[in-house]
Amino acid sequence: MKHVDLFRNFLNDEVNLNQTRVDSLETSIDAIKKFVRESDWEPKIVRWVGQGSWAHKTIIKPVDAGEFDADLLVMVSPVEGWEATNYIDELYWEFKASSTYGDMVRRYSHCVTISYANDKKIDIAPCVIGRAYAGSIEVCNRNTNQFEKSAPEEYTSWLIQRNTWSGSNSFRKVTRLIKYLRDIKGTFKCTSIMLTTLLGERVSAFDQNSANVADTPTTLKTIFDRLDDWLQAREVKPMVSNPCLYGEDFASDMTQDQYANLRTVIHRYRGWIDDAFAETDRSESIGKWQRVFGEAFAKDVVLEEAVEVSKTAVASARQVFGAIADTSGDLVTLLGRFGAQVIPRGIRNLPHMRRPTWQVSPTPSMSVVVKAELYASRGFNKLRDINSADILPPGRWVQFRATAANGLPLIGEEYDVQWRITNTGRVARAHNALRGEFYPSDTRGYRWERLEYRGVHVAEAFVIRKRGNIQIGKSEPFLVAVE
Structure with a gap:
């Protein structure tokens, strides 16, 4: 499912740089411009250009709540007798002598950087106009003392055109989403300029007003699928050319190993995106989108559904037992009153349940059953065997055991058993303990859990073959009701 509204909220709440920081950036840039104009820096300023x-x-909020970067080009006329290094060094010394910027300034190969602690960095890069020939634009490389051709305004226009073709700013939104994906996952390295170019090349004039870019999630799927197709067709690292400056390769600093990893990871995420997009069950689809973008995606909806399972149970009870049935109380109360038939089927695939990141075999080769025992304390004083949906007292311990369908234990070094433990209800929510993550076995195929929060909770066993990291079996959910 697409969840257009959820994507809109996700962009606004989690991905986009918040307006307060945008306003702060613009205020800081205005102050920098004023300072440079009023300084003794010799070059004549022609104009300022954002880069x-x-x-x-396509700027995004730093995922670690740290600093973000902004680039500002100061376009100047050439100064007779100046070399490339002079433009940066002389600008640096102007800032360094300032009581405002003296402790904030650093210089690098192509720019002077002003750092605002724990907030942002603004790179000011001199660009010389008309030095080589009429209309030429060159950045200054302080390290090599060379002038280098550049086409910043043309590149920005190229991206604007792609965004126009996609409609509703969906190209920009998708670029932000994929940069966010890169940053939260940390599984591949790709500079923003290279990534943005790769994405821009996947959009053409034929997309304008087409169903391929109808909305943000559709555009995401379209561009990501095309990117994966392009990468899979190129096993050896290709050039990623600047579309506006012949000969510049944005992939020049990427190694073959880094490219191979990028190719592999993008292919994996393409499968996840396609799976989430195609999923017709709302809760399952939200959970699959969370596998892509993390638990911040649709987090308010996810928490609400985890807490409000009792409402669904009330509706089920009234449907089965009639409108006059006593449906007061929470899910545990209804379970005791009416039995397991009031358990909502949706409890099996709540959105906050993490979806597997390993491969899932299309033809599972192992039937898995979960059995459970109640203990007074962990490892001591077994009280009894328990069945799914039994109502149990808090403070006790449960030992879960994953077995084959014939009851035999799962043995063999080639297998790993992972457990997904999911809590529901208001009490678990109040303790920030809805969980839904995967946990390893304590010993082979066994998992201990303490009964703490009133509600109906879920334990599931997943059997993964280590060779290939492929899921070959999964149990039915084992329901644990805590008084």
Whole structure:
């Protein structure tokens, strides 16, 4: 499912740089411009040009709540007798002598950087106009003392055109989403300029007003699928050319190993995106989108559904037993009153349940059953065997055991048993303990859990073959009701 509204909220709440920081950035940039104009820096300023994600409107909120970067080009006329290094060094010394910026300034190969602690960095890069020939634009490389051709405004125009073709700013939104994916996963390295170019090349004039870019999630799927197709067709690292400057390769600093990893990871995420998009069950689809973008995606909806399972149970009870049935109380009360038939089927695939990141065999080769025993304390004083949906007292311990369908234990070094433990209800929510993650076995095929929060909770066993990291079996959910 697409969940257009959820994507809109996710972008606004989690991905986009918040307006307060945007306003702060613009205020800081205005102050920097004023300072440079009023300084003794010799070059004549022709104009100022934004560059990078700020200018391209693809800037995102740092996922670690740290600093973000913005690039500002100061376009100047050439100074007779100046070499490339002079433009950066002389600008640096102007800032260094300032009581405002003296402790904030650093210089690098192509720019002077002003750092605002725990907030942002603004790179000011001199660009010389008309030095080599009329209309030429060159950045200054301080390390090599060379002038280098550049086409920043043309590149920005190229991206604007792609965004126009996609409609509703969906290209920009998708670029932000994929940069966010890169940053939260940390599973591949790709510079923002290279990534943005790769994505921009996947959009053409034929997409304008087409169903391929009808909305943000559809555009995400379209562009990501095309990117994966392009990468899979190229096993050896290709050039990623600047579309506006012949000969510049944005992939020049990427190694073959880094490219191979990028190719593998993008292919994996393409499968996850396609799976989430195609899923017709709402809760399952949200859970699959969370596998892509993390638990921040649709987090309010996810928490609400985890807490409100009792409402669904009330509706089920009234449907089965009639409108006059006593449906007061929470899910545990209803379970005691009416039995397991009031348990909502949706408890099996709540959105906050983590979806497997390993491969799942299309033809599972192992039937898995979960058995459970109640203990007074962990490892001591067994009280009894328990069945799924039994109502149990808090403070006790449960030992879960994954077995084959014939009751035999799962043995063999080639297998790993992972447990997904999911809590529901208001009490678990109040303790920030809805969980839903995967946990390893304590010993082979066994898992201990303490009964703590009133509600109906879920334990599931997943059997993964270590060779290939492929899921070959999964149990039915084992329901644990805690008084």
